[in-house]
């Protein structure tokens with residue numbers, strides 16, 4: 108093939124690929140146009156996650172009749188005049204590419220009426236070519252309907268993900284814009300049903316409640332910065348009681364534009380230094396405003412990335428404002444101490460100067476601890492769940508020989524004691540075993556649950572009062588699609604409102620768990636990766652349940668409890684790793700010890 112200039116239709120499709128990647132990109136461009144047009148009511152309707160139809164209706168300025176056709180041409184924009192304008196963009200759009208690109212890969216119908224004109228225009232395009240135009244009546248504003256997206260672009264169609272994935276991109280996007288523009292009322296409709304609506308009250312707190320649910324919103328505090336500073340930061344940030352497994356719920360906006368910016372996300376995470384457990388991340392909505400000439404938005408075709416003139420200044424403004432918001436709302440910490448919890452408790456218990464009831468949840472008061480899930484069997488074999496015997500003077504009585512020791516890959520172990528309220532020390536024929544109590548218990552619960560699942564049903568426990576759980580709007584559909592699968596493992600959950608669900612039953616081992624928190628964690632798990640097969644989903648959820656219910660590090664165990672735990676571990680098929688693949692124990696042989704001691 109010799110060199111030749113590509114025909115316009117091909118050029119247009121290639122250009123479209125940069126702007127229109129998936130249904131959510133169409134929603135994004137149309138919503139941005141509606142915002143730029145000054146609308147305060149924007150409605151987004153989808154069929155089949157936008158693959159069949161996307162319709163965005165606004166009550167903004169509308170397009171003049173003699174400009175309607177022009178709006179669909181490449182590089183046609185009313186927002187930019189010359190190159191100089193590029194350095195201080197105040198609108199969301201500026202490239203004049205969106206409508207043309209969308210029209211190139213779909214069938215578009217646009218009905219619009221400019222607010223200063225008496226009649227409106229209906230325009231129909233197919234593959235970018237105008238096929239029909241007429242005058243029509245309608246109130247001021249614009250409706251753009253996009254049908255059969257990518258129908259003529261098989262390559263792109265092939266790469267679209269499942270309806271579920273495409274839909275969650277749309278849901279995420281619409282809730283994001285609603286958060287950034289609290290004075291605009293957003294309505295999101297799928298298959299004719301309203302799934303999300305913001306009030307348009309101008310209050311970000313109201314949008315938080317609509318998008319995340321009241322329970323989460325109540326755990327978020329307002330961020331404020333000096334309103335006179337060049338860079339202002341506002342929004343909401345979660346208190347440490349609300350966290351997330353990854354950084355996906357740190358939502359960042361720069362001048363009203365949702366952006367992905369790892370550095371800014373890191374500034375938010377930094378603000379939580381020492382306030383969150385490692386591996387946990389905050390939930391936050393952070394809105395940064397700065398003069399348009401301080402930021403370059405023309406870096407990315409979909410405008411998802413920005414570049415700052417002074418990135419360090421923005422970083423520290425975000426970090427400081429979030430940190431201040433948190434510290435303002437947190438109680439001053441109680442007598443900080445470098446001593447481990449259990450030691451402090453023990454000191455407090457033995458010192459008459461320090462009353463023990465100052466720490467009601469002290470590990471030295473085992474009667475205050477909840478029973479260990481899955482330990483019912485221990486009682487049946489005559490071992491008390493709780494023991495009030497002394498913690499640090501353990502009788503070195505040998506454990507009774509385990510009946511199944513021969514079939515297990517673990518030898519019978521003799522318990523020596525507990526270390527740092529986290530590890531069980533045990534002696535076996537081949538030396539010393541250090542067992543992680545949490546990981547070991549997780550393994551035990553997990554194998555039991557999987558065995559029950561193989562027998563057909565994980566035992567379920569009905570709740571006295573059904574518990575309502577609100578999940579983020581963008582996750583509601585995902586949870587709904589998994590309700591049947593969850594039933595097989597003991598959850599009975601039904602949809603109750605837009606993004607609220609009623610939990611009626613849970614797996615029996617979850618008695619006493621914080622059900623709402625558990626469900627939200629499960630949803631977060633389901634959002635990660637692509638567990639599609641029913642079995643994978645079941646395993647994923649059960650892993651989470653077992654992790655939540657396994658005894659935690661920091662819990663004091665009686666000798667009887669440790670013996671029962673180790674005996675259960677000996678019965679496991681794979682006693683040496685937890686369900687996540689981490690080791691449950693470390694073995695130090697007598698030979699290694701001898702070597703270390705240079706004997």
Ligand code: ADP
Pocket residue numbers: 136140141144165167168169170178179183184185186199200201202203204205206207248249
């Ligand atoms: P851009 O937004 O970058 O200018 P678009 O292709 O998205 O480019 O839109 C082209 C032009 O059409 C806009 O500049 C605007 O004048 C007009 N337009 C598009 N959508 C709307 C709308 N919903 N309301 C009013 N005008 C619109």
Ligand code: MG
Pocket residue numbers: 136139140199200201203205206
């Ligand atoms: Mg635009």
